[in-house]
Amino acid sequence: MSLQLLITGGAGFIGSHTCLSLLEAGHGLVVLDNFANSSPEALRRVQELTGPQAATRLQLIRGDIRSREAVAQAFRAAPIDAVLHFAGLKAVGESVRQPQRYWDVNVGGTLQLLKAMADHNCRTLVFSSSATLYGFPDQVPIPEKAPLRPINPYGHTKAAVERLLTDVAASEPGWRVAALRYFNPVGAHPSGRLGEAPSGTPSNLFPYLSQVAVGLRPTLQVFGADWPTPDGTGVRDYIHVMDLAEGHRAALEVLVREPPQLLTLNLGSGRGHSVLELVAAFEAASGRAIPYQVVARRPGDSPTSVADPSLATARLGWRTRRGLAEICRDGWAWQSANPQGYGEAH
Ligand code: NAD
Ligand code: UD1
Numbered sequence: 001m002s003l004q005l006l007i008t009g010g011a012g013f014i015g016s017h018t019c020l021s022l023l024e025a026g027h028g029l030v031v032l033d034n035f036a037n038s039s040p041e042a043l044r045r046v047q048e049l050t051g052p053q054a055a056t057r058l059q060l061i062r063g064d065i066r067s068r069e070a071v072a073q074a075f076r077a078a079p080i081d082a083v084l085h086f087a088g089l090k091a092v093g094e095s096v097r098q099p100q101r102y103w104d105v106n107v108g109g110t111l112q113l114l115k116a117m118a119d120h121n122c123r124t125l126v127f128s129s130s131a132t133l134y135g136f137p138d139q140v141p142i143p144e145k146a147p148l149r150p151i152n153p154y155g156h157t158k159a160a161v162e163r164l165l166t167d168v169a170a171s172e173p174g175w176r177v178a179a180l181r182y183f184n185p186v187g188a189h190p191s192g193r194l195g196e197a198p199s200g201t202p203s204n205l206f207p208y209l210s211q212v213a214v215g216l217r218p219t220l221q222v223f224g225a226d227w228p229t230p231d232g233t234g235v236r237d238y239i240h241v242m243d244l245a246e247g248h249r250a251a252l253e254v255l256v257r258e259p260p261q262l263l264t265l266n267l268g269s270g271r272g273h274s275v276l277e278l279v280a281a282f283e284a285a286s287g288r289a290i291p292y293q294v295v296a297r298r299p300g301d302s303p304t305s306v307a308d309p310s311l312a313t314a315r316l317g318w319r320t321r322r323g324l325a326e327i328c329r330d331g332w333a334w335q336s337a338n339p340q341g342y343g344e345a346h
Pocket of ligand 1: 032037085184
């Protein structure tokens with residue numbers, strides 16, 4: 001089955017890896033991205049990896065999801081069967097300083113997209129939600145039915161979009177929606193050609209320690225070694241970005257095949273790793289020492305966040321296949337070959 005898909009934010013970290021996976025599955029893609037946090041070079045490399053024939057199935061529209069005209073142009077580019085909606089802003093600290101901008105892009109942008117979808121009779125949507133919705137969880141591993149208690153503006157915008165999607169799906173028959181709550185997406189395509197290219201100083205652990213390993217930054221700061229975890233450092237559920245890409249493919253197939261529904265699923269591995277475990281695994285993969293110092297806890301952090309991914313496995317027949325060693329191997333292949341990310345073009 002070959003579909004025509006609109007991919008918002010398709011040039012970004014998760015979007016670009018998912019575009020590659022979807023092209024390899026034979027789908028046609030219209031990518032809508034304004035490159036607010038990405039480079040066209042990522043899509044050029046997606047095309048390079050798929051080869052010239054599949055590459056013709058990717059069309060790019062440079063535009064903003066908040067622009068009615070840009071979204072309409074994307075829908076005119078091909079008869080769209082389904083939308084994968086990655087576009088959005090994702091930096092927690094920035095969202096505290098600029099909440100209006102986050103609400104405008106993440107919530108306003110989604111509203112604009114939903115209007116265009118209804119106008120074009122397209123009611124199949126996969127949305128990038130986040131485990132950030134769970135705030136400080138009472139229970140780990142975290143099931144989807146856990147209470148939603150976001151603790152920052154970024155999380156509030158994701159909760160608002162999930163609420164919006166629930167209301168829209170209930171308002172008329174025919175909506176097929178998947179809200180996928182990602183845990184901690186990391187790693188890179190094994191070719192070393194695609195990966196995460198954060199602009200400025202990374203705020204997340206994996207890109208930061210990759211930059212320390214390659215010599216761009218002197219030391220990793222470990223935010224607290226006094227957490228109630230086995231070695232005292234924070235525990236997270238790290239998911240290889242290619243496992244995440246495959247999760248999108250699986251969700252799309254289920255949405256298209258089954259009767260209309262709203263699916264809300266955790267995408268994670270179900271396994272937790274501490275900061276120090278990740279440091280050790282990255283040192284082993286890279287052969288480089290990663291100097292670190294323990295500093296105070298970061299405000300807003302929780303000790304442990306691990307998915308209960310059993311619903312995704314049951315509903316999608318999907319589970320993660322790549323562990324910490326592959327995550328670090330592929331992350332290092334990317335970082336060592338592209339120390340400046342996508343370079344000048346970024
Ligand atoms: P990213 O920043 O690499 O990708 C987002 C893409 O959206 C970028 O290409 C950016 O240029 C584009 N974009 C931003 N604003 C836009 C706008 N107004 N119009 C058009 N395009 C716009 O981020 P990512 O890590 O690939 O995340 C993708 C999605 O997944 C986001 O919605 C994010 O909130 C969500 N998510 C990410 C993580 C994570 O840790 N990376 C975790 C949970 C959820
Ligand atoms: C962060 C966001 C969360 C978002 C998620 C995925 C915060 C408070 N939370 O979560 O909303 O959904 O990213 O994008 O920003 N760490 C260090 N040193 C560093 C960086 C991180 O020790 O330089 C530690 C953290 O304390 C944590 C772990 O590493 O224990 C992972 O941190 P990070 O990669 O930022 O992810 P989250 O904290 O899960």
